[in-house]
Amino acid sequence: MTELRPETRAVHLPRPVMNGSRPISVPLYQTSGFVFDDPEVFADGMGRPDGAFVYGRLSNPTVRSLEEAVAGLEGGVGAVATASGMGAINSVLLGLLQPGDHLIAQEALYGGTAAMINELARRFGVAVSHVPEDDPEALRAAVRPETKLVYLETIANPVCQVADLPAMCAVARELGVTSVVDNTFASPILCRPIEHGADIVVHSTTKYLSGHTDVLGGIAVFADDAMYRKVWHFAVELGATPDPFAAWLTLRGMQTLPLRMERHCANARLLATRLAEHPAVAAVHWPGLPSHPSYTVAGKLLPDFGGVFSFDLKGGRPAGEHFMSSVRLALLAPSLGGVETLILHPATTSHRSLSPAELARHGINEGTVRVAVGIEHPEDLWSDFAQALS
Numbered sequence: 001m002t003e004l005r006p007e008t009r010a011v012h013l014p015r016p017v018m019n020g021s022r023p024i025s026v027p028l029y030q031t032s033g034f035v036f037d038d039p040e041v042f043a044d045g046m047g048r049p050d051g052a053f054v055y056g057r058l059s060n061p062t063v064r065s066l067e068e069a070v071a072g073l074e075g076g077v078g079a080v081a082t083a084s085g086m087g088a089i090n091s092v093l094l095g096l097l098q099p100g101d102h103l104i105a106q107e108a109l110y111g112g113t114a115a116m117i118n119e120l121a122r123r124f125g126v127a128v129s130h131v132p133e134d135d136p137e138a139l140r141a142a143v144r145p146e147t148k149l150v151y152l153e154t155i156a157n158p159v160c161q162v163a164d165l166p167a168m169c170a171v172a173r174e175l176g177v178t179s180v181v182d183n184t185f186a187s188p189i190l191c192r193p194i195e196h197g198a199d200i201v202v203h204s205t206t207k208y209l210s211g212h213t214d215v216l217g218g219i220a221v222f223a224d225d226a227m228y229r230k231v232w233h234f235a236v237e238l239g240a241t242p243d244p245f246a247a248w249l250t251l252r253g254m255q256t257l258p259l260r261m262e263r264h265c266a267n268a269r270l271l272a273t274r275l276a277e278h279p280a281v282a283a284v285h286w287p288g289l290p291s292h293p294s295y296t297v298a299g300k301l302l303p304d305f306g307g308v309f310s311f312d313l314k315g316g317r318p319a320g321e322h323f324m325s326s327v328r329l330a331l332l333a334p335s336l337g338g339v340e341t342l343i344l345h346p347a348t349t350s351h352r353s354l355s356p357a358e359l360a361r362h363g364i365n366e367g368t369v370r371v372a373v374g375i376e377h378p379e380d381l382w383s384d385f386a387q388a389l390s
């Protein structure tokens, strides 16, 4: 070829070649596509999640590192990373359900998931039933010939009911129904649902897995290879794929997940215990407290009880509003799982699309405040809460 002109050289940049060393951290492959020497390898990569990297919506090395890391932590055979937690949940629900199918979900669900399940019932011809998260006999009674999925959350939002995963997943498996568990609140440090019989685990990696309130993401992890490939095909057609930079930030955050979880749980224990003794507080919902209805189930399933809890103030909504506008260190903000302590009012924010009856089913009232405890010094947090309650 003749000497290239500047216009061509500017486009075709030199590509790095590994020359006897390799990076310590996972590199960010911020590219939307890949170059091939062999057309057959190109064609093969289009059709499967574990072939050559082809096009960013199908696969990317940084994203695959994240998928392998989370599949490894959860004990799955494969994982599909997505651009948000809802991307993962919808890839699983829409990828596996069809009109005429029946879905059984636990009663208390993350608001976005509850809204999507309502949509499936209203617009896509999927029948939906609800059962308590800790009642395997109710689940057995609800299963019909057309039941395809059982949907559970390890720790539910915001009053922290803990699902009896071994018992519920055993019934699902016995009756040939696929079980899906949202493990966002527990993270794989506190619970690995596949070890308890779950078929699919979903996460909002926006939360504990990334951990720094700077990235959105989701992931679905599979115990079964065929199901993994089926959902991968659907997710890439749906366009649920994450950007490589989001995957890179998530991987970076995940390296400190075990340390952060330890501190989140310890801080939540201190705040929940002291709030439970405070005269302005009617109830505290954290499964590590003996007063919580899930205390026994949680004690068998989890080594510690997570960094999220909620509490009801005796003065109802006005007291809740006063508390939320009086905190100085905790931030009034959505989301959870980051290093900062965040609080919110579920009835008007995360669960606003629910009817009063559905709110009651979730255990939420007008005075409920949710706390996503960060990793600050616990006494600084307690001083802030105490002044806001006074």
Ligand code: PLP
Pocket: 084, 085, 086, 087, 110, 112, 153, 157, 182, 184, 185, 203, 204, 205, 206, 216, 217, 218, 335
């Ligand atoms: N699952 C749970 C338990 C959540 O709390 C959330 C978000 O708050 C989601 C799923 C949805 O995740 P995302 O906001 O990343 O779509």
